[in-house]
Amino acid sequence: MKKTFFMLMVLAFSNALAAHSGPNFEASDIFKTLGKGDKVAILMVHFGTTHADTRALTIDAINEKVKEEFPNVEFCEAYTSRIVVKRLGERGIQKMNASQALEQLKAEGYTHILIQATCIIDGVEMEALNNEVDQMRSSFKEIRIGDPLLYSPHDYENVIEVLAQKKDTSTAYIWIGHGTYDSSTAQYAMLDYMLKSKGYNNYFVATIEGYPEFDDVLMRLNSMKAKKVVLVPFLFVAGEHAKNDIAEDWKSDLEEKGFAVDVHMEGLGQNPAIQDLFISHLKFISHHRKIGIMKKKAIYEVTGEKMK
Numbered sequence: 001m002k003k004t005f006f007m008l009m010v011l012a013f014s015n016a017l018a019a020h021s022g023p024n025f026e027a028s029d030i031f032k033t034l035g036k037g038d039k040v041a042i043l044m045v046h047f048g049t050t051h052a053d054t055r056a057l058t059i060d061a062i063n064e065k066v067k068e069e070f071p072n073v074e075f076c077e078a079y080t081s082r083i084v085v086k087r088l089g090e091r092g093i094q095k096m097n098a099s100q101a102l103e104q105l106k107a108e109g110y111t112h113i114l115i116q117a118t119c120i121i122d123g124v125e126m127e128a129l130n131n132e133v134d135q136m137r138s139s140f141k142e143i144r145i146g147d148p149l150l151y152s153p154h155d156y157e158n159v160i161e162v163l164a165q166k167k168d169t170s171t172a173y174i175w176i177g178h179g180t181y182d183s184s185t186a187q188y189a190m191l192d193y194m195l196k197s198k199g200y201n202n203y204f205v206a207t208i209e210g211y212p213e214f215d216d217v218l219m220r221l222n223s224m225k226a227k228k229v230v231l232v233p234f235l236f237v238a239g240e241h242a243k244n245d246i247a248e249d250w251k252s253d254l255e256e257k258g259f260a261v262d263v264h265m266e267g268l269g270q271n272p273a274i275q276d277l278f279i280s281h282l283k284f285i286s287h288h289r290k291i292g293i294m295k296k297k298a299i300y301e302v303t304g305e306k307m308k
Contacts, residue, residue: 028289030112030144038141041074041110042066042282045098045117045129048079049239050087058237058269062118065275066282074110076101080117080125098129102136111141116282118236118269119148120177123184144289146281149274150187156194162273163232164200172226173203174217175234176246179210188212202226205234208245218257228260238267 030040044066046059059077067075078101079085085095096104098115105113115133119125126148137143150156163175177188189212192205202224206217221229231250233242247263254261268274 025284025288025290027287029287030114030142030289031286033142034112037109038111039074039109040112040114041076041105041108042070043076043078043098043101043105043113043115045078045080045101045115047119047125047236048081048084048088048095049237050084051237051239051243054237054239054242054267054270058267059118062269062275062278066116066279069279069283070286073114074105074108076105080129098132099136102133102139106136106139113140113143114146114282114286115143116146116278116285117148118278120234120236120268121150121180121184121187122148123180123187124182142289144285146278146285148281149268149277150191153194155277156191158277159191159274160195160198160200162271162277164195164198164203166199169202170226171202171228171230172221172224173230173232174250175203175205175232176250177205177207177210177234178241179207181210185210208241214250214253218254221254221259226259228262229254230262230264232264233267236267236269238265238270242267 034040044063049055049059063075063077077095078098079088079095080098082097085097088095102113115129117126117129119129130145133143133145147155150159164173175191179185179188185207188205188207188210192203192212195203195205204212204217204220206212206214231246231254233246235242242265247265251261251263
């Protein structure tokens with residue numbers, strides 16, 4: 001029996017919460033830790049986009065859903081891309097980066113901050129965000145940051161559960177992410193591996209600026225003897241990269257190789273179940289505090305054992 005969309009979202013949400021259990025977190029409801037005069041705010045952080053059409057369907061959509069899930073909590077938004085912030089500013093659309101947003105929240109008297117980024121992998125954008133937050137930590141009593149879409153193995157399973165379907169096995173589906181120049185690009189290869197391990201042999205993961213590359217996927221398409229290909233932006237928004245790199249460059253290059261190519265022009269952020277996975281990470285950190293590796297090592301030093 002096919003799962004209904006509702007059942008799929010419930011399963012994804014439940015698995016997302018389960019993904020973070022274990023010794024890396026301790027139960028701590030941030031709302032129950034507040035003292036007199038303390039205030040909590042949520043900061044949603046996005047890479048950003050200059051394309052208004054996809055922004056409304058992705059960034060704005062998840063922002064509104066977060067406000068609905070946390071109706072009595074102050075909401076704030078930030079973009080990590082300085083280029084996007086600059087270009088939007090030239091159009092009269094003002095957006096803050098994470099440091100500016102935190103400075104504003106500090107000035108408004110907020111003491112506890114929950115941050116959730118709509119990053120896909122734990123890559124350079126998450127690294128930059130963590131660095132910005134570290135510079136501001138002393139200004140607040142507590143700041144917690146939720147995981148990106150793909151972090152724990154359960155996160156990968158949840159995304160596959162939401163996006164992959166075992167039908168039309170003669171068609172090749174290529175999820176194309178942004179990619180990155182450092183070791184975190186291996187996360188795309190991990191997703192590809194897990195797809196295959198679950199029997200999705202006609203699904204492939206590729207990147208625009210990382211590994212796996214176009215030629216890697218082309219070789220596998222030829223081995224599969226595929227005739228039809230569907231390109232799927234594995235990006236939160238379907239903006240510059242989706243419209244230019246994927247819908248134009250990748251499509252035309254594959255068509256020149258003899259493939260019939262369709263493009264699923266939709267950002268991941270348009271998918272309600274993907275939105276819910278991000279929000280489940282936010283909900284989790286509102287009730288749990290991450291235990292740093294040095295704190296764990298200090299415990300091991302005393303006990304000689306792992307934490308239970």
